Structure formats: C-alpha cells, structure tokens
Amino acid sequence: NAGVTQTPKFRILKIGQSMTLQCTQDMNHNYMYWYRQDPGMGLKLIYYSVGAGITDKGEVPNGYNVSRSTTEDFPLRLELAAPSQTSVYFCASSYLDRGPNQPQHFGDGTRLSIL
C-alpha cells in the first residue's frame, strides 16, 4: 500500500498564481484532512472531510478551497497565492468508523514557496 500520497513534493509559485495540491489515499479511509506547518511551528487545520461530498472548515481556511468527489482524493486549491501561504502542507487520512483509536496517517508533505 502506498498510504497517503501528495504531489507535488516541492513547488515555487509567484504571487497571484493559483495551484492545486493533490492528495490521494489507498486505504479506503473516510476522513481526510489538510494541514499547514509554518517553519518551527505546529500544524494548523485548513479543511477536513468526513466523506465524499462533505467538507468543513478548519482553523485557517481563508485563501483555500477543497473538494471531495471520491473517497480516495482530497485536493487543496490555492487561489491568488500570497507570501503568507508559504508553508509545508500535509494531507492526512483516518478511518474513524472503526472507532476513535485510529490515528491519522500523514503524507510526506508539499513544500510550497510563494515569491
């Protein structure tokens, strides 16, 4: 199993550009999450999804959009990139229908710089 796969691993954007960060999981997990981690800081929840077609805002949703059309995929869209969005983005998934004792599985992250 590949687990949680994020693409790209690195990206440099210019201010005002847009892009989509891809996240795919092959574990049939129903819950998926997007976090950002600024240098030397903890993780901040951007958006999460409890299943296909259902998404909800996290702590820092402004400037981002998500969609969840399938169980496997949870892309994160950045519109009008700003320097404040320079960060490492982590996607995670979990299968909470089996009970709360299931931790989140994280992807390797996407390192995004906006110049």
Next chain:
Amino acid sequence: ELKVEQNPLFLSMQEGKNYTIYCNYSTTSDRLYWYRQDPGKSLESLFVLLSNGAVKQEGRLMASLDTKARLSTLHITAAVHDLSATYFCAVATSGTYKYIFGTGTRLKVLA
C-alpha cells in the same frame, strides 16, 4: 474554541536522563494523540489515549491522560539520541473530528 498548549517548546537533555512533556487542552475531549516528527519529515503516530487514566508505553516513552485536568503527559525514560525529534499532541473536541495540534516540543538529546 479548543486550544492546545505544550510545554516546554524546546528541551535539551543529556542521554540517560528522564523528562516529561506536557499537553494541556481547553475543552472536553474524548481522545488525544501523540505524534513524532523528525526534521524535514512527516508525522508518525506514537500513542492514542481514549479514556481518563489511560496509560500507554512504547520503549522509553510513556503517555498518560487525565481528562478531568485536561492534561496529557509524555514521559521520557533514560533518553537516547534517537529520541531527538519534535513531539506533538493533537486533540479533538468531544463528538467532532476536527483535530487541533499543539505547538510541539522540540527535543534534543545530547550524547
């Protein structure tokens, strides 16, 4: 609004010593998680704590949960260099799946 605080933020300790990392949270929660992150890497699950008084141990790490005090501890016994990493706790308010992470504790174990 759920807030999660960890202390200390930085911890430099000698091999062989014991120390405890603290995770405080502000609202009722029915589950708490501990993760480890190596520099430049992703997060790895360490422990899942689901009930008051829960204690989990793996090697030199032991985690506990006091839901009444809204406090979890991660105790390190006889630290070794390989434990150098950043440790995060994560909490979700009861009945939700919106996880909030603590600020992290950056641990450096000196030989």
